[in-house]
Amino acid sequence: MINRFSITILFCLASFLLSFSQTKKSVSTKKTTENISIDAELNEASWKDAEIATDFVSLEPKNGTPIPEEFKTEVKILYSDDAVYIGAKLYDPNPEKILKELVERDEIGTSDFFGIFINGYNDGQQEFRFFVTAANGQVDTNFTSSEGEDGSWNAIWESNAKITDFGYVIEMKIPYAALRFPEKDKQIWGLNFFREVRRERQKYTWSPIDNKIGAISQQAGLLTGIENIKTPTRLFLIPYSSFYLSGSETQKTKGELKGGLDIKYGINDAFTLDAILVPDFGQTKFDNVVLNLGPFEQQFNENRPFFTEGTDLFSKGNLLYSRRIGQTPDLNLNIAENESVESPGAINLVNALKISGRDKDGLGIGFLNAITEKTMATATNSVDNSTRQVEISPLTNYNVMVFDQRFNQNSSVTFINTNVTRNGSFRDANVTGLLFDLNNKTNKYNLSGGLKSSSINDVENKNGFNASLYFAETNGKFRYSFGSEYMSKDFEINDLGINFRTNYYSFSGNTNYRILNPNKTFNTFRINLNSYFEFYTPTNQIQASNFNVNLNSTNKSNHYFGGGLNFNPFENYDYYEPRVANRYFVNPRNAGGFFYFSSNYNNKFALDINPFITHVINENRYEAGINISPRYRFSDKFSLVYSFDYFKQQNDIGFIDFEGSNIIFARRNRDTYTNSISSKFSISSVMNFNLSVRHYWSLAENNKINNLNEDGSLSTNTTYTGNRNSNFSTWNLDLSYSWWFAPGSQMSILYRNNAGTFDRTINKDFGSNFSNLFEDNLNHVLSVSVRYFIDYNQAKNWIKKE
Structure with missing residues (x-):
């Protein structure tokens, strides 16, 4: 079985190996030694001779059409030994109508905004995105072509915005410490600019993005002219x-x-x-606890910044549920029937570290390690009210390791391992996964899936595995996908992940239609038809099934509406x-x-x-x-x-x-x-x-x-x-x-x-x-x-x- 799986992987890699090229827009920058004041004035002499990036194109809803002249956008870039500087003039025929709601950092709110996307390796794989609103709010995200935008990523940079009589002006300073780029004398970076006119719900980019393809980061333009800069010492306390x-x-x-x-x-x-x-999570957001009458635990969002920032690599394969780190584990504690134990709500975290990033050859490496302390609780005997101390959580080490090799700008193969080691005689757990996400050179077809195995060392040792394979057409008006998954009875990831069902095999399918440009009624419109069947392996009985049709749309007034119908035509056997x-x-x-x-x-x-x-x-x-x-x-x-x-x-x-x-x-x-x-x-x-x-x-x-x-x-x-x-x-x-x-x-x-x-x-x-x-x-x-x-x-x- 493993040999067949390996052959399949090699065949897919060979089939999807060729990359595609296209004519790219480019803009050149010049070096400045001036002290650039980030005041949204753009009055330093260096700005006057800088090359202008203009001729923006609609991203949505009117994909591919030129930006109207009244919303003309002009952007210039300078660089120094420490940072890149961006100056943007965003024209608007009615400056008094520019939306500019004040909100917290990392939120846009109801506001016009401008952004720059920078890929220091120009490999179509990862972009650092920086946005400034007309109200001078800051948003930064880390975008990867496989995971999309990670809004939890934060960088340190400066910006200013100012409303003018012709629209508004944005000025930004992005230190090199906030970016990633190779050690080369001459840099060529992937680059795009983004603008949204909020009141019109119109989005524009400098380098055109064809929404039939959907591979946004691979359609970026180029930034040239940066020479002889050094990668900075990135040490922050x-x-x-x-x-x-x-x-x-x-x-x-x-x-x-x-x-x-x-x-x-x-x-x-x-x-x-x-x-x-010495972590402190005392100010994290509260959990929305509910009355849970079902057989499975309630799943909570992760609110601790350390476990939300820059964790895109660790999400591969859905093997990490970081709320396990610091959660009271479910262990065999040898508690008598007449004893009760009041467990603490959380186990103290001693320390944690993570290493993550991606090199110039597309290899992403992630390493996450956390240690929680030994924790005792009191067991009370209901017969004689005697008490004793019980070790409800031993000293525990949690570890995640990821290697993600991207190639062809749009495909990847991933190895991931999660491990939980507990001190003493308590259970240990190990899970390993080999995953693939392959796209052909035109980003029309996708083949994805993987093989995962788990090993539990406890009173009774258990070994299990999970295999999946999915195929999809991913561009054009009509799209479809289908796939299958198998999960063995003893596949167990709940020491560091979360999974509710095992011992099944399933089949799923989807077909959908969408408009790529507005029509007389809709700005956006999509209709989906989904089906899912899940069978309990020992008996081949259906334990879950569903047919679903749903639509999602935006009308010409930018109101969102939709709905759907669900139909389960078979009896389901709930084990x-x-x-x-x-x-x-x-x-x-x-x-x-x-x-x-x-x-x-x-x-x-x-x-x-x-x-x-x-x-x-x-x-x-x-x-x-x-x-x-x-x-x-x-x-x-x-x-x-x-x-x-x-x-x-x-x-x-x-x-x-x-x-x-x-x-x-x-x-x-x-x-x-x-x-x-x-x-x-x-x-x-x-x-x-x-x-x-x-x-x-x-x-x-x-x-x-x-x-x-x-x-x-x-x-x-x-x-x-x-x-x-x-x-x-x-x-x-x-x-x-x-x-x-x-x-x-x-x-x-x-x-x-x-x-x-x-x-x-x-x-x-x-x-x-x-x-x-x-x-x-x-x-x-x-x-x-x-x-x-x-x-x-x-x-x-x-x-x-x-």
Whole structure:
């Protein structure tokens, strides 16, 4: 099997080896020794003789058409020994109509903006993108042709924007330390410029991008003229200090002072080391916890900056779920039946580091390592109230290693390994994957897939594997894809990844149609037809299936709307809901649909609405819901968004308990209400107040108790008397102030309170449930954190001056 797989890989590599060429636009730059002031004036003498890049072309919606003369855009580039400078004049016939909402860093908001895409290796693989809004907001992203934009990447650079009588002006300074390029006397960089006229929803690029191809980074132009520059020493130190004041009505207020250091070091022109010493994640965003009645854990977003920044390589193969690092693991702890253990919410991280980058030959290397400390908890005996200490998490090392070789500008082969090693007799885990993503020279066809294997060293050792293969046509109006996947019973990645289902094989297909340019009705329009079948391997029974048709569109007023229909025409055999191996529940056929509408956010008032319903055929059983979210922009500084979600399940069926050898299911009615508010007030592009509030309430009432039969059907149970109803509420409030007082340096003040309750008594009165949530249950935290960015290149100049 491995030999056949290897032969297939080699055949595909040979088939897709040739690259394609096209005529590229180019612009040349000149060196300056002037002190360029980043003031959006462009009045230094060096700007006068710089070559102009102009003749922008529409990206969307009117792909390929020249930019209108009234929106003419002119860009110049200079360079020095330390940085490149960009000056852009963006013409607009109505400067007073230029949208310029103030928002936080790394957000565009409702604003016009300009961007530059730089690829120092000119290999069509990776671009560093820098955007400036008309309100002088900054956004930076790391774009790769395989993963798209990574908005978590941050660099240190300067910019300024100024509204004028002819439009607006952007000036930027991007230090070489924020870029990657080879050590050569003469540099040739991949280059593109981007502009969006927000009120018109028109996007333009300097180097034309054919949306039939879709390979954006491979259609860049060229920047020439840079000579005899040196790759800088990329050493950045970010020391921080934080103070936390916390308490509640039942706990005495206490203070805690923390401090630590983040380090970023450029090992060479391609690779960067990131390390955190004594980490502090106290100001990360709260999790949106829900009442989870299903057989699988709730998956949370990663909010810790270290694990979100520059992690595109580590996402290969979907083998890394970084929330595992610091999560209380599920281990065999030899806890007696009459003992209970209250585990901490998180395990302390000792330190972490990562090395990542891509060299001039297209080889991307990623290395991530983190260590969590040994953690003890108290086990309490319910019979005699005796206690003992239990090791719930040993000293643990988490490791990820990735080698990703890109070639032909649009294809790659990837090797990835994840490993979890625990001290002592606890389980260890290792997962390895070989992946490929191949495109032909015109980017019309794609072949992707891979082979992964897992090995668990525990009380019982387990080895498993996963194989997948997908083929797609990826350009033109009509596109399609199909594929298949197999996952063995013992394939296990949950020590460092996340996976819910195993022991199956599946088939999927998609065909879709889209317009490439606007017509009389739509700016954008796409319709998809999807199908999916998943079979339980030992019995070949269908355990998941679905047919889906959906459309997504934008009309001429730039309102988004769409919808879809879902149909599951077969009974599905659910081997997970019973919580017992080889037992299943038969889910009947169902059908449903959804609709969404999102009005143009350019308007001060905008509305999002999304109703949906799924009905079980021939049964009085359904689930339905709606999301309504109005928003209002009071000014460029102040905006408010409210969101209401309601979700109802009528006669839902699911597991609730065990009674001897019986598996107990129940028919239940469930109602879930979520109210949330988010608001921001921006004093400037570097000083912001933000408010985020969420109240979640879900109650599930069991009406009819059943036994699960061997054939997956249900029969009435008249002996079970347990109360497994659920009434769950949570509240979170975050009020924050942030000030970027220097490039890369930030002070933030956060006030947070939160509460949560759970009981088995059903109380459908919203008011009393809401008030009970805050009775002796509200926790308060006030924190102040200061992070200061130190660039070694600047620091050594400070020392020289001293």
